[in-house]
Amino acid sequence: MHETMHETKLDIPQILSRLPLFQELAPEQIAALESACRERRLAKGEMLFQKGDPPKGFFVVVFGQVKLAFPSSQGNEKVVQILGPRQSFGEAMMFMDRPYPVFAEGLVDSLLLQIGSVPVFELLQRDPMFARHMLAGLSLRLHSLVQDVETYSLRSSAQRVVGYLLQQCPQSKSGEASFDISLPTSKQVIASRLNLTPETLSRIFHDLSANGLIGVSGKQITINDVNRLREFDL
């Protein structure tokens, strides 16, 4: 095992205050949350919670990578989201008395913070600005899920892949024609996230690179011409 799992002491207030959700809180509010945090180490392949488990607060990724997915009878699974540092999940379940609709599993050895619901509710009670942030966070999540539904429903597999690659590009506005990106995880997982099989993803990468649109070398993808790729429509 690598040096990913440092045993150094964490500066929890600093971590919390840098999260989008919490970044406008006063130091005393951060302190209140800190006392309700639990560190949670998650090994690669380890399950954080199963679909159907009762929710217990929400989680923030400090370092590492976590996937949210649906299990499926035939062993295959559908990845809903891949989460990296600073991202959080499970907030919505705090506000509903429902079990988790997905399971969460470490893609690599990771460190999470688990934040209990009680202090969050207390914050909500006191700080309307915090409520605004929380609402904005959920709204954003809702929006991106709606986008996903659109993508799955009316774009072909190749279009989904192209869309994914373009999303990975740092601000695609500028005149830059070429980009280098690194896939955040295995192609298997990405395939599932895009709702296709590994075989299909592989073939699409092959085709795109045969057309000179991209270059593929392991997890390194070179986008030769962003604009030409963007105009890609089979």
Added chain:
Amino acid sequence: MHETMHETKLDIPQILSRLPLFQELAPEQIAALESACRERRLAKGEMLFQKGDPPKGFFVVVFGQVKLAFPSSQGNEKVVQILGPRQSFGEAMMFMDRPYPVFAEGLVDSLLLQIGSVPVFELLQRDPMFARHMLAGLSLRLHSLVQDVETYSLRSSAQRVVGYLLQQCPQSKSGEASFDISLPTSKQVIASRLNLTPETLSRIFHDLSANGLIGVSGKQITINDVNRLREFDL
């Protein structure tokens, strides 16, 4: 045009106070909202907003029926949600500076209330309980979208139809084996909501009724045996 579009005066406070979102508000709070409401009549087939329009508050269906959908280049479209009386939409967009990701169109002549964002933000500022309701509402929406993604990703077309029918059953817990339900709108629209073509939906209804699982007569569907239908897995 029928007598669906009454011109009777509306009791807006009463309508508002019966919405899940607002039902715990004090009369004075309701009054504050009332002044920010606009009535909006929407004819069958009329567009309320287009995908890409800048959001302006959110909407509540008083009576009638509205669909939210993505447009698509080839004229076909993908229905995301079908909304009836007491349901609201567009809340999430208030908290984000983004255009609507879908368009909204009347399925029948309808009456909506449009509620501006400013008074909602003021309520949020003052009443933590209202914030809780708002968060619960968005969480619920998020949850059902996640369910949709699961459904689209790993269930066959027939399973999606069966799932839809079972959802329409009022409390399916009890021993009742048989149910009568009425489809809320045309089969075309339902097909799109379930991500299939009208032809495929028609064939599935045909098959299910050939197997004696359901009876179909126009929009009236009889579920002969809820349990047998629930166990349906091709």
Added chain:
DNA sequence: CGTACCTTTGATGTGAATCAAGAGTAGTGG
């Protein structure tokens, strides 16, 4: 009672999954 739109039914097509081997690529342990 006719026009316009839903819905059904049949024949055919196709995008992506599945099945089936191989070819890397990594971590493991001697």
Added chain:
DNA sequence: CCACTACTCTTGATTCACATCAAAGGTACG
């Protein structure tokens, strides 16, 4: 350092669920 095991990724052949195309009923409504 090299085999050993275990994945992950690629490539090809085949299949299948569902869409598409086409045309005929139905149904609603002006």
